[in-house]
Amino acid sequence: MFGYGKMSACAVASMSALAEKHGGDTALSSLQIAESRNLSQPLVAKVMTILSQNGFVHGTRGPGGGYRLSRDPAEISVYDIVELFEGHRDTSACPFGPGWCGVGEPCPLHDTLAELSESAARTLQGITFASFVSHPKQPMSPPKATVS
Numbered sequence: 001m002f003g004y005g006k007m008s009a010c011a012v013a014s015m016s017a018l019a020e021k022h023g024g025d026t027a028l029s030s031l032q033i034a035e036s037r038n039l040s041q042p043l044v045a046k047v048m049t050i051l052s053q054n055g056f057v058h059g060t061r062g063p064g065g066g067y068r069l070s071r072d073p074a075e076i077s078v079y080d081i082v083e084l085f086e087g088h089r090d091t092s093a094c095p096f097g098p099g100w101c102g103v104g105e106p107c108p109l110h111d112t113l114a115e116l117s118e119s120a121a122r123t124l125q126g127i128t129f130a131s132f133v134s135h136p137k138q139p140m141s142p143p144k145a146t147v148s
Contacts (some may be wrong), residue, residue, distance in 0.1 A: 008085040011047045013037040015081055019073040019132035027066030073129035081084055
């Protein structure tokens, strides 16, 4: 089934942080990305290395360094990022366990789960990081006190 785990979630969150800053001169360090998204800095650093190796981000060292998107956010879908981290998963895994799907008749849930996975993939393909450019994350403000 098409879904994503911790690494993919971190990568999507990190890419959204970079998309918010796209077009300016601002580069974000892995620490800045981690703090802006409440993520583990070592996990962000690991994810950024993978994203850099695969051409999604460009990193520079030193003062003023950090990460930037390598392409326009409208050219990068959420699916692209999730697929990078989750593409290795066995999408034929059957909830009934080994020996069902792919061996004989598919399990009773096979067609439904396959359709759900395909639908999720199509949805993620249609969402690009451009949606984060004009909608930066807003910090939550504390509730206003009311006087009775």
